[in-house]
Each structure stands twice: as structure tokens, then as C-alpha cells.
Amino acid sequence: MISMLKTLWLVFKHAFHKRVTIQYPEEKAYLAPRYRGRIILSRDPDGGERCVACYLCAVACPVDCIALDSAEDEHGRRYPGMFRINFSRCIYCGFCEEACPTYAIQLVPDVEMAEYNRQNMVYEKEHLLIDGQGKYHGYNYYKVAGLAIGGKGKGEAENEDPPIDPKSLM
């Protein structure tokens, strides 16, 4: 009986505590920078698409919500011709981001993606591709990769020595 009265008093005191409710449309909850929300495709510092259409994200996706096909430009540089994410399937697990070798696909802290029409949940490449670099700044895959493509030969990447002709050592 005493414990019940104590309970009553304790609960009554809660009337003067701080509210924990966040009044959503006006106040927004804090989402950490690494929050797994909407998926975007980022660009490198020079404005080129980071995605090299390697399909790793599509393979890693546990719900198969990523569809893409690869294309190649005149310099031999690969890019996705079509990139489609069905957000009505996406579970925001972030595996695609982990699988991505070029930091192209990223999950950003944005969760306001509700739609009245299910078809509107399907995002095409034009909806996914942003102009910025997303969470990883200053990274340019082709600048650090040893691959030769149009405009950059072997050995011209950052921190890369020019290739040595092994026959010259003899």
C-alpha cells in the first residue's frame, strides 16, 4: 500500500519533467551525419560521376532493389547508363555503400521520402545523382587508381610512379 502511494507520487512528479516528444513537422529529430537514409549517387571533386557501374552494390543488395546497366564513354571511362533504386523495397541497410569501391553510392541523413503513389518510390539516375561529393570529400577514384583511361595514362595517378620498363633493369 505504501509502495503504491510512492508510485503515485513518483508518477505525479513526472508532470513537471521535460517532455521527450519532438513535434515533428516543426521540430526535427537530429540525424547523425552517418545516418542511413536516402541513397544518393555522388560526383568526384571535378564534377564527374564517381560510379563506375561495377554492379557490386546491386550484388550486395539483400532485397535486390538496385538495378543498373553499364556504359562506356569515348575515353573508356565506365559509367551507369541507367541506375534505378526502388525505395519501396530498400531496407536502408547500407550494404551498397559498404560494397562501393568508389564512394559513389552513399546513404545520407534524409528520411522524408513518403509518397502517395508507390510508383513514385522508384528513383531513376536523374533523381539519385547529386552535384556534390556527399560524405567523402576530395576522393576521385580515377585519380588514385592505376587504370589508364582517356586523359590519364599509366603512372600519372596521385602518388604513383611512372611505370618502369623491367627490361631496363637488366
Next chain:
Amino acid sequence: MNPILQSFLLIQGVLIGLMTLAGLLVWIERRLLALWQDRLGPNRCGPFGILIFVADGIKMVTKEDWIPPTADKPVFILAPAIIVVTALLSFAIIPFAPGLVILDLNIGILFFLGLSSMGLYSTVLGGWASNNKYSLLGGLRMSAQMFSYEVFMGLSLMGVVILSGSLNLREIVEAQAGMWFVIPQFLGFLIFMIAGLAETHRLPFDMPEAESELIAGYHTEYSSLKFGMFFVGEYVGVTLISAIIVTLFFGGWHGPVLPPFVWFFLKTSAFIIFFILLRAAIPRPRFDQLLAWGWKFILPLALLNLIITGAIVLARGN
């Protein structure tokens, strides 16, 4: 003014007031529960969210009114009506202020006890008629709870009757002009409050509903306005129990400075809020604990209270 017209107006006023209050109580309860749980509660619809009960009402009316094909149809339909009718009828004997009573009945307490027992049939019948195992369990629990708590509900009031020497609620209130009966009858007040809680099957005595065990208990199968009537009946019941406690133990309309009706209203509101606080704070006991507690502890206590009160009054009378 014509006495018939006057009582007609009074009845209308009480009815409209109670129905509005029952609706408002839904909002008040949700806001208060939120207050004690560090939340905000419904605050969007209208000022402070007060119009939520209008929205709830519209929703309730426009929902499909479904009767299970296997249900006992007449009983199923009758059940929610009983609780509303009995709860509203009980207000006929409540003296809100001097002269402001619909029916100045000389057996007021008996009338109230009779109607509150009738009201409980609503939940029992509703649970039985639904032809659903959860509803049936809810109905069974209600009937067991009804039998055990009905007994000392009446007994706890007899102390007040002995002290005031009347079953008329107006005379009981008048007898409290000097001292509220809560002081000599504190035990009776506690027992009546517990019995009243069990009677309105509010938490912590909401075993017949027990969402976490029985879905919604006796009103699992009810929808639309029938469910709404159970809801209104419950809130009117809470108001009724608060009003009766105020009338019998807390001096009814007596109080300084403010007009009598305001005092009555304030005291009743305080008890309604206290019931909501109980709901927010106290967990539900196990059903066998509830029954054992009722029969083995409260009932002897109520009898003891009655005997001692009777003995004291008798000794003083001599």
C-alpha cells in the same frame, strides 16, 4: 417557472453536459496520461488538441458497424445500450447543488447500487454474446469481479448511511455540513473507491479488458458506435463514481466562497483526475490476486468498518 419544464431543462442539461464531458474526458485522459509519461499527447486538433474528441466521434460514427455472424444478435446489440443507460440514469439522484437534483429519491443509495449492478451486465452480456473466446474470458472475469466487489461496495456505504441516518443523497450531503464523512469513514471511503474502480473496470482493475492479455476483452468484437457506447459508458461511469464519492464522503456541494455547484464540479474533477493518475501509475494485478484480495482482505475490512461505526453510533445514541 413551471416545475415540469424546470426538471425537463435540468434533465437536458445533465444529459448534454455528461455526453460532452464523456467526450472531453477522452481528450483529458490522453493529455493527462501524456503529462505523466513525459509526452505531449494529442495537441494538434483545435486549441490544445481539444477537438480530438470531435474527430474521434466522427470516426466512430462513420466506421462500419459490424456484427459477427455467429453472435447472439439481440443481446449483442442490447449490451452497449445497458451501460450507457444505467450510467446516465444514475445521475438522476446526484445532488449537484441545493435544489439542483433531478430526482430527490429517498432510497438514492439503493437506486445507485442497483443501477451500477445492472450496468455491469452490459459487459458480461457483451462478452458472452460476441461468441469470441477473448470476449468470453473478459465476460467471465467481469462476472467474477462483479460478484466479489459488489458485495463490499454496498457494505462500505453503510457506514455513511448509519452516520447520516438516511439513504437520500441530499440529506447525506446536508449531514456533512459540519464535517465531511471522509474523516470518520476514511476506511469506508478507501473501500468504496477501490470497489468503484473495479465497478467501472478502470485500470488497475481492467481485467475484463486487459489489452495485453485479452485483446480488448468483452468489447473485442464491437465496432463503430456500439464500441463508442461502451466508451461513453465507461467515462460516464468514472464521472459517476467520482460524483458519488464527492457526495457521500467529501461533502458534496459544501465549500467556502465559491457557489455550491462549482465546488461540486471541482471536487468531482479532482477525483476523475485522481482516477487517471491511478491508471498512469498502478500496474494491473493478477486476476486471482484481485479476487483473493477482494474476498479475504477488503470484505472483512468493510464488515469491521460497518460494525465499529455501528457500535460507536449506538454507544453515542445511548
